[in-house]
Each structure stands twice: as structure tokens, then as C-alpha cells.
Amino acid sequence: MLAFTLRRTAIALVLVWLVATLVFMVIHLIPGDPAELLLSQGGVAPDPAAVAELRERLGLDLPLYTQYLNYWAGLFRGDFGVSLQDEHPVASEIALRLPRTLELIGAAAVIALSVGLPFGTMAALKPGGRLDRIASLIAGISLSVPVFVVGTLAILVFAQKLGWVSAGGYVALAQDPVRHFILLLMPASTIAVGLGAVVFRVTRSAVLEVLGRDHVRAAQARGVRPRLIILRHVLRNALSPVLTVVALHLGSLLGGTVLVEYVFNWPGLSGYLVRSVEARDYPEVLGIVLSISVLFVFLNLLVDLAYAALDPRVRHA
Amino acid sequence: MKALFSPRFNQLALPGALLALIVLTVLAAPLLPLADPVKQMVNQRLAAPSPGHLLGQDEYGRDVLSRIIWGGRVSLTVSFLAAFCAGVIGTLLGLVGGYFRGIVELMSVRLAEVILCFPPMLLALLVVTLLGPGAVTLVLVLTILFTPAYARVAYAETLSARTLDYVTAQTALGATSSRVLFRTVLPNIAPPLLVQFSLTVAAAMMLESGLSFLGLGVVPPSPSWGLMIRAARSVMEQAPLLLLWPCLALAGTVLLLNVFCDRLRDVLDPRGAAVGVIPAFLRKSRAAALPQATTEPAPGLVRIDNLTLSLKTPAGPIKVVRNVSFGIAPGETVALVGESGSGKTLTALAVMGLLPPVITPVDGSIRFTRRDGTVSDLLQLPEADMRRLRGNDLSIVFQDPSSSLNPVHRCGKQVAEAILAHGGGSARKARDRVVELFRRVGLPDPARRANAFPHELSGGQKQRVMIAAAVANTPRLLIADEPTTALDVTVQAQILDLLAELKSGAETSGMGLLFVTHNLAVVRQIADRVVVMYAGEIVEEGPVGEVFAHPRHPYTAALLASAPESEAEELAAIPGTVPSPAALPPGCHFAPRCALSTQACATAHPDAVEVGPGRTARCIRPMEVA
Numbered sequence: 001m002l003a004f005t006l007r008r009t010a011i012a013l014v015l016v017w018l019v020a021t022l023v024f025m026v027i028h029l030i031p032g033d034p035a036e037l038l039l040s041q042g043g044v045a046p047d048p049a050a051v052a053e054l055r056e057r058l059g060l061d062l063p064l065y066t067q068y069l070n071y072w073a074g075l076f077r078g079d080f081g082v083s084l085q086d087e088h089p090v091a092s093e094i095a096l097r098l099p100r101t102l103e104l105i106g107a108a109a110v111i112a113l114s115v116g117l118p119f120g121t122m123a124a125l126k127p128g129g130r131l132d133r134i135a136s137l138i139a140g141i142s143l144s145v146p147v148f149v150v151g152t153l154a155i156l157v158f159a160q161k162l163g164w165v166s167a168g169g170y171v172a173l174a175q176d177p178v179r180h181f182i183l184l185l186m187p188a189s190t191i192a193v194g195l196g197a198v199v200f201r202v203t204r205s206a207v208l209e210v211l212g213r214d215h216v217r218a219a220q221a222r223g224v225r226p227r228l229i230i231l232r233h234v235l236r237n238a239l240s241p242v243l244t245v246v247a248l249h250l251g252s253l254l255g256g257t258v259l260v261e262y263v264f265n266w267p268g269l270s271g272y273l274v275r276s277v278e279a280r281d282y283p284e285v286l287g288i289v290l291s292i293s294v295l296f297v298f299l300n301l302l303v304d305l306a307y308a309a310l311d312p313r314v315r316h317a
Numbered sequence: 318m319k320a321l322f323s324p325r326f327n328q329l330a331l332p333g334a335l336l337a338l339i340v341l342t343v344l345a346a347p348l349l350p351l352a353d354p355v356k357q358m359v360n361q362r363l364a365a366p367s368p369g370h371l372l373g374q375d376e377y378g379r380d381v382l383s384r385i386i387w388g389g390r391v392s393l394t395v396s397f398l399a400a401f402c403a404g405v406i407g408t409l410l411g412l413v414g415g416y417f418r419g420i421v422e423l424m425s426v427r428l429a430e431v432i433l434c435f436p437p438m439l440l441a442l443l444v445v446t447l448l449g450p451g452a453v454t455l456v457l458v459l460t461i462l463f464t465p466a467y468a469r470v471a472y473a474e475t476l477s478a479r480t481l482d483y484v485t486a487q488t489a490l491g492a493t494s495s496r497v498l499f500r501t502v503l504p505n506i507a508p509p510l511l512v513q514f515s516l517t518v519a520a521a522m523m524l525e526s527g528l529s530f531l532g533l534g535v536v537p538p539s540p541s542w543g544l545m546i547r548a549a550r551s552v553m554e555q556a557p558l559l560l561l562w563p564c565l566a567l568a569g570t571v572l573l574l575n576v577f578c579d580r581l582r583d584v585l586d587p588r589g590a591a592v593g594v595i596p597a598f599l600r601k602s603r604a605a606a607l608p609q610a611t612t613e614p615a616p617g618l619v620r621i622d623n624l625t626l627s628l629k630t631p632a633g634p635i636k637v638v639r640n641v642s643f644g645i646a647p648g649e650t651v652a653l654v655g656e657s658g659s660g661k662t663l664t665a666l667a668v669m670g671l672l673p674p675v676i677t678p679v680d681g682s683i684r685f686t687r688r689d690g691t692v693s694d695l696l697q698l699p700e701a702d703m704r705r706l707r708g709n710d711l712s713i714v715f716q717d718p719s720s721s722l723n724p725v726h727r728c729g730k731q732v733a734e735a736i737l738a739h740g741g742g743s744a745r746k747a748r749d750r751v752v753e754l755f756r757r758v759g760l761p762d763p764a765r766r767a768n769a770f771p772h773e774l775s776g777g778q779k780q781r782v783m784i785a786a787a788v789a790n791t792p793r794l795l796i797a798d799e800p801t802t803a804l805d806v807t808v809q810a811q812i813l814d815l816l817a818e819l820k821s822g823a824e825t826s827g828m829g830l831l832f833v834t835h836n837l838a839v840v841r842q843i844a845d846r847v848v849v850m851y852a853g854e855i856v857e858e859g860p861v862g863e864v865f866a867h868p869r870h871p872y873t874a875a876l877l878a879s880a881p882e883s884e885a886e887e888l889a890a891i892p893g894t895v896p897s898p899a900a901l902p903p904g905c906h907f908a909p910r911c912a913l914s915t916q917a918c919a920t921a922h923p924d925a926v927e928v929g930p931g932r933t934a935r936c937i938r939p940m941e942v943a
């Protein structure tokens with residue numbers, strides 16, 4: 001297990017380097033002068049003086065390798081540059097907002113798993129039954145409704161019409177824990193709608209597949225109690241494919257937070273990103289994309305490790 | 318493509334027709350009598366539906382219906398265009414990558430996959446930052462995002478298509494690479510790409526509307542569903558319907574696309590639609606109504622009478638095992654012999670109550686004498702009682718030990734399950750017992766093996782683990798279903814020795830053994846009596862020595878003749894094949910393959926007749942068998 005962990009971590013570090021380099025390259029890969037590109041609005045050629053000034057501020061006038069070295073030196077110092085709009089350091093803003101986004105994702109994953117896993121299992125144990133048909137229908141619909149539509153409609157119903165919760169916002173945990181969690185509930189549930197449907201579907205098909213395997217029949221032949229067969233020999237084995245598919249959806253999950261944070265006014269990283277893109281604030285966008293991509297790599301590393309913990313064959317491979 | 322004309326095609330009709338309707342409507346938008354979607358009438362803002370404006374007017378007094386249709390036009394154009402461009406580029410990359418492999422693969426498929434390192438929404442926002450929002454940017458972004466998915470599908474399919482006979486043949490005949498790729502490989506991999514296309518359109522619509530919703534996609538005043546939802550948010554208190562229409566249009570279209578895609582996949586690839594097998598322990602009732610079992614005590618350990626098993630098929634039930642009757646005495650080893658498809662394994666599974674769900678007993682009884690002397694018909698026993706017998710009084714060792722062990726649990730734990738399931742006391746006591754059992758079945762270093770995962774053991778060792786689990790509760794009857802078939806020849810002999818040794822052991826004395834096999838050499842070595850099955854019935858039964866010396870059924874004789882006495886001897890296969898249970902020959906089922914067959918054999922189905930003390934044969938000319 002230790003060797004496996006070390007190997008995977010090494011691969012993840014290489015990926016981080018790759019991602020960071022790619023993010024650095026983006027500005028140079030686009031044809032044309034990046035400073036000019038950033039300043040041009042609706043086809044109007046920007047003021048040459050402003051372009052020159054931006055080039056200097058972004059360090060674009062230096063040779064490429066110097067820029068790259070400076071970039072890495074900055075990353076190691078935790079310096080992601082300053083905002084073009086207000087000179088605010090990008091790193092400190094990210095440090096403030098990243099935990100909020102992580103909390104949102106974590107809560108959404110917990111909700112999705114605690115709904116998708118049991119219902120997926122129950123549906124698979126009686127395929128074609130009433131529960132299976134209804135749950136499959138709901139999952140199919142959930143997957144087709146874009147996350148911002150779910151969020152907006154949730155606000156319309158629960159905040160506007162029923163008045164159960166406020167339309168969105170954020171209160172720090174330290175300030176008012178109860179309100180903090182109430183406000184967390186709606187955005188997290190919104191993300192969980194699509195994710196839960198995915199978990200339901202994979203669980204259902206994984207459980208169905210495992211049920212037909214020889215080792216389940218062998219457990220039956222030993223006289224193992226039905227509940228234990230389902231827990232130890234069916235669900236336990238079905239978890240690996242569920243994990244794989246959830247990992248595949250991590251990307252769209254992170255993307256979903258962009259929309260959900262916007263809809264619910266959740267002051268996380270993704271909302272910050274939208275504002276930066278609108279303002280075409282280059283250092284901000286790069287910093288956020290870099291941190292989310294690195295986060296993505298590490299979440300994938302966690303999934304790999306969990307996968308190995310679940311399946312002894314992977315550990316020794 | 319032939320699949321498109323099958324009855325399954327009907328499933329595609331409804332979602333397909335609705336999608337076509339949507340596409341036609343948005344295409345015909347300029348021709349329809351619609352209000353100008355961008356014309357503002359501020360004095361009529363948020364007006365309720367009226368004859369001129371069927372869905373009412375928005376916050377600038379613009380016609381909602383017209384904006385929905387024109388908005389759909391923008392969304393669908395962007396999504397189709399992006400799905401198409403990504404499809405062309407991705408397929409090309411996948412094709413050349415999968416066809417040429419090596420460095421080309423690295424430069425095409427693997428390079429495209431780098432894109433998957435980024436969450437899609439982020440990449441989209443990055444590009445928007447650089448290029449500014451707009452429809453062209455959207456198409457570009459979506460194309461970049463969806464190219465790797467196509468490349469992956471095309472790559473995987475090309476890899477498998479490449480090995481197809483006619484593809485290799487074409488290459489051998491000197492066809493140019495491009496010809497092979499576009500004329501031969503591409504048509505072959507078209508179906509999965511088609512599915513990918515409809516998936517991509519749906520995903521692209523979701524992303525496009527999301528970006529427009531953030532104000533970073535389609536630029537106002539062009540209508541778009543995402544933009545309409547964005548705008549309606551600010552007035553949702555006064556005009557909730559304004560929010561509902563674009564939401565419905567968007568979700569409805571994506572839903573239709575997804576349903577269409579699912580059905581398309583089922584049509585093009587019916588394998589994926591197969592449902593799993595529901596094992597016996599999940600079924601409440603076990604058997605169909607069977608005739609009341611006789612209450613007279615079973616002679617010996619187990620007595621099977623008239624067992625008839627029926628297979629459910631779309632064309633109606635087929636009796637795959639018919640009127641099987643035989644018994645096993647305490648301490649006796651009975652071999653159940655036959656080719657695959659003879660019904661021997663089904664008979665064994667029926668005793669265990671582990672028949673697959675499509676097969677049900679429709680007649681007969683299996684009377685079993687338990688350890689405490691009570692007799693019950695296993696076919697009538699409720700599942701809960703049956704569970705208490707399995708792994709306890711009744712045990713089975715399956716053919717393939719590798720798939721019979723759960724790969725994620727330690728071997729010892731799985732054996733301990735058998736002990737704990739039948740009230741074997743504490744977990745600690747069970748653990749000690751497992752080590753003792755492992756020693757008994759000849760596993761070296763038993764304590765360490767108990768702690769090992771199945772993949773750490775060899776095939777023979779795994780089968781020893783399975784045998785340990787089977788004898789853990791000193792069963793009265795042990796069934797071994799081809800326990801050595803999946804193993805190496807040398808290991809086979811060891812496992813047979815182990816079974817023979819276990820039978821003679823003091824602890825398991827009196828244990829009956831039902832040995833299911835197709836290997837006659839094994840039968841001679843291990844069994845007291847032999848039961849030969851053919852096409853779902855018993856054709857001959859008797860003591861091993863006599864049957865082997867003087868077979869009384871031509872099938873047994875043929876089997877004996879074909880069985881190699883030693884490694885050197887040639888295997889003389891019996892001419893012909895086992896008849897399908899759905900189309901049995903009317904008279905003797907063996908007649909088409911029988912050397913002794915006469916006119917009479919083809920008309921009347923022979924009964925089993927006694928051909929000696931304790932011997933029967935189902936043949937009208939038993940004494941003429943050489």
C-alpha cells in the first residue's frame with residue numbers, strides 16, 4: 001500500500017507540474033499579442049500605451065524562460081500575482097474562498113451518496129419493480145435538468161413561494177453555525193440532484209452485475225445470511241465501479257459549482273472566477289484555474305487511493 | 318445498421334419524432350408568424366398571455382414564445398455545430414491513433430486527453446476570458462471540450478476493428494491506409510460514434526446554456542434559453558412563468574436527447590440492455606406448486622425422484638431435465654456423468670436450491686435425511702430453512718475457485734463465514750477453526766494462507782480453500798461440481814486425493830459425495846456408483862466396476878470408448894452433437910448418434926429398464942451393447 005501511495009503521489013505531482021505549465025502556456029499559445037487581446041473590446045483596437053503598460057505589468061516583455069522561472073518562483077512563494085482591477089493579491093483571495101467551495105462539494109457528495117447508494121441498491125435488488133421504475137425515471141429527469149435550472153427553480157419554490165429559506169448567501173460557521181448549514185443546504189442539494197442521479201445509476205448497474213457473479217452464489221452455498229451477502233459480497237464489490245464513475249464526474253462537479261455559487265450567491269472560488277472572467281482579469285483567472293485544476297488532480301489522487309483501499313488486487317498491481 | 322429495422326426501432330420513434338419537431342420548428346422560425354424576438358415594447362413589460370403573445374411578454378415587453386423558438390435556434394445551432402466539429406476532429410484523431418499506434422497515438426489521442434485534466438467549465442471560462450463571449454467562441458470552446466471524448470471512442474473501436482479478419486485481409490492485399498480507414502474501419506465504428514454524437518449535443522446544450530446564464534455565452538440581445546433564465550431570475554417574484562418557459566424548453570430538449578440516446582444505444586448495442594441474474598436468496602418463494610412430497614422415510618442419505626426442471630424461454634417453457642431419479646447412501650460416492658448440456662450440473666444445483674432464476678423445478682422431489690434424522694423434501698423447503706442447510710448439512714464445491722472466492726475479502730474470513738453462519742460461536746473460535754481446516758485440506762502455512770487475499774494463492778490452493786469452506790461444518794452430503802476442470806493436470810490429481818482422503822477421515826465419516834464430471838477417468842478413480850445423463854435424462858446407472866466393464870447403453874459405451882485410458886491414447890469423439898432441449902428427437906434421444914439404432918428406436922421413447930442388480934439402462938437393446 002505504501003509503495004502504491006508513493007507512486008500515485010509522484011504521478012499526481014507530475015500532473016500538477018504539467019497543469020501549471022499548461023496554464024502558464026495558455027497566454028502564449030493564443031495567436032496575437034495577449035495584452036492586446038485582453039484589452040480589445042468588440043473589435044476596437046486598444047490604446048497602444050495601455051497595451052505597453054499591461055505588458056509590463058504582466059511581465060510579458062521579459063524573455064519567455066525568465067517569465068516561466070518567475071512564474072514558478074511565484075508559485076513557490078504562494079504568490080499568484082495581483083488583480084488587474086484592484087491590485088489585491090490573488091493568492092489571499094483564493095485562500096479565503098477555496099475552503100467554502102470545498103465545503104460545498106463535500107456536502108453535495110455526502111447528500112448524493114446517501115441518496116444514490118441505498119436507492120440504487122434497492123432498485124437493483126428488485127429490477128423492474130415499482131421502486132426501480134420510479135427511481136430510474138426520476139434519475140433520468142434529474143440528469144437532464146441543468147444545474148442552474150435546478151437551483152433557480154429551487155429558489156423560486158422554496159425561497160419565493162414557500163419562504164422556507166432565504167434565496168442564498170453565506171454566513172461564516174463561526175458566526176452562526178445553524179444559519180451556516182441552512183444556507184449550505186440548498187446549493188449543496190442542487191449539486192446533489194445530478195450527482196445523486198449518477199450515483200444511483202452506477203450503483204444500480206454495478207449491484208446488478210455483481211449479483212450475477214460466482215462468488216455471490218458461493219457465499220449463498222455457504223449459507224451466509226442474505227443481509228450479509230448483500231453487504232459483504234455485493235455492495236462491497238459494487239463500491240469500486242461507483243467510485244470510478246464518481247471520479248469521472250469530479251470535473252463536471254467542479255464545473256457545476258461555478259453555476260451554483262453564482263445562483264446562490266455563495267462566495268466561493270467559482271463565483272470569484274466568473275467575476276474575474278467578466279472583468280477579463282488575467283492574473284485572477286489564471287490563479288483560480290490553476291488552483292482548481294490542482295485540486296482536481298488531488299481529488300483524483302484521493303480517489304485512486306480509496307480505490308486501492310477497496311480492492312486488494314489494485315494495491316499489489 | 319440492420320438493427321435499425323428491428324422491432325426495437327419502434328422505441329426510437331417517439332423521442333425521435335419529438336426531437337424532429339423541435340428541430341423543424343426552430344429551423345422554420347423565420348417562416349413562422351412570430352413576433353420580432355428583439356423588438357421591445359416597454360409599456361407592455363411582463364404582460365400576461367394574450368392572443369398576440371401566446372406566452373406573454375418579458376421584462377422588456379418582448380414576445381416570449383418568439384424568443385423561446387429563436388433562442389432554441391441559437392442553442393441548437395451552437396450545440397450541433399460543436400458536436401459535429403468535435404466529432405470530425407475527434408474521430409480523425411482516434412482513427413489514426415488507433416490504427417497506427419505508437420508515436421502517432423501519443424500525438425493524437427493522448428494529446429487530446431490532456432484536455433480532460435481540466436474541469437470542462439473552467440477551460441471554457443479560460444477561453445472566454447481570452448476571446449470574449451459570443452457564439453463563435455462558444456462553438457470553439459465546446460469543440461475543444463468534446464473532442465477527446467470522440468477520440469477515445471473512435472480509438473477504442475478502431476483498436477478492436479483493426480483485428481477483424483476482413484480488415485487485416487484488406488491490409489494484406491495492399492490497400493492504402495486511408496482506404497482501409499475510411500472505407501472499412503469507419504463504417505464499422507459508426508454506431509458508437511452516432512451514440513456519442515447525440516450524447517455530445519445534449520452535453521453541449523447544458524454547457525452552452527450554463528455559460529449564457531452566467532452572461533458569458535451568447536451575447537444579448539440575441540435570445541438564448543440560458544440568457545432568458547438569467548433575465549427572468551430578477552423578476553421571478555412578479556412573473557414566475559417567465560422563468561418556467563425557458564426552463565421547460567431547455568430541460569425538455571435535453572431530456573428528449575438523453576432518452577433518444579439511451580434508446581439508440583439499446584438499438585445499436587443490444588448486449589448492453591441485458592438484465593442481471595437475481596440469485597435465489599432474494600426470491601421469496603422457491604418452487605412452483607409441486608405435488609405433495611411422500612412422507613415415507615428416504616432410503617439412504619438423499620433420494621431424488623422424478624426431478625423435472627423447466628427453463629423459461631421467450632418461446633415457452635422447455636424441460637431441460639426430465640424424470641431424474643437416483644439416490645445416494647451414507648458414505649457413498651456417486652458420479653454424475655455427461656457432456657455439457659446433459660443437465661448434470663442443473664441436477665446438482667437443484668439439490669442445493671441454487672438454480673438460476675430462469676429454471677424452476679416443475680415436478681419431483683428431493684428427499685434428504687438431515688443430521689438429526691429428520692427427512693424433508695428440499696424442493697418444498699422455504700428459502701430460510703434451505704439457507705440453514707446450505708454450507709451445513711449440504712455443501713458444494715464449484716468448478717472455478719478463482720471466481721467463487723470474493724477478491725476483496727481474505728480467504729480465512731470467507732471460510733469463517735460458513736462457520737459463523739451456522740452458529741459456530743465467536744469470531745475468534747471461528748478463526749482457530751479456519752486455520753485447523755486449512756491444515757486439514759493441505760494448505761501449507763495455514764495461518765498465513767488464512768490471512769491472504771484470493772489473488773495471492775494459486776488455483777489449486779484456492780480450490781483447497783473452497784473445499785475447506787465446504788467441509789467446515791462436516792456436511793452430510795458434499796457435492797463437487799467439476800471441481801478440477803479449471804485446474805492444471807497435476808493439481809487435479811491432488812484435489813481428487815484430498816476429496817478421497819476427506820471422505821475416509823473420521824470427522825466426515827458417513828459423508829455422501831456427489832461428484833459431477835465429464836471425465837470418466839476420474840469416475841473410475843473416485844466413485845462407487847455412476848449415473849450417466851444424456852440430453853436431460855438418466856440413460857444408465859449402476860456400480861462403477863460393472864458399468865465400465867459391461868456398459869448397457871450405447872452412449873455409455875461410446876463415452877468409454879472415447880475416454881483416453883492413458884495420456885498417449887487418441888480421443889475418439891462421439892460423432893454428432895447433443896440435441897438441443899428445444900428439439901429432441903421423438904424416439905430415443907440418442908438415436909441420431911447411435912450405432913445400434915433401429916426403426917423402433919426412432920418412434921418410441923425407451924423407458925429405463927433393469928439390466929442387472931442395481932443397474933438400469935434407457936435402451937431397447939441393452940444386451941447388444943458391446
Ligand code: SF4
Pocket residue numbers: 870871872905906907908909911912913914915918923935936937938
Ligand atoms: S434405444 Fe435404440 S437408439 Fe436408443 S440407445 Fe438404444 S439402441 Fe440406440
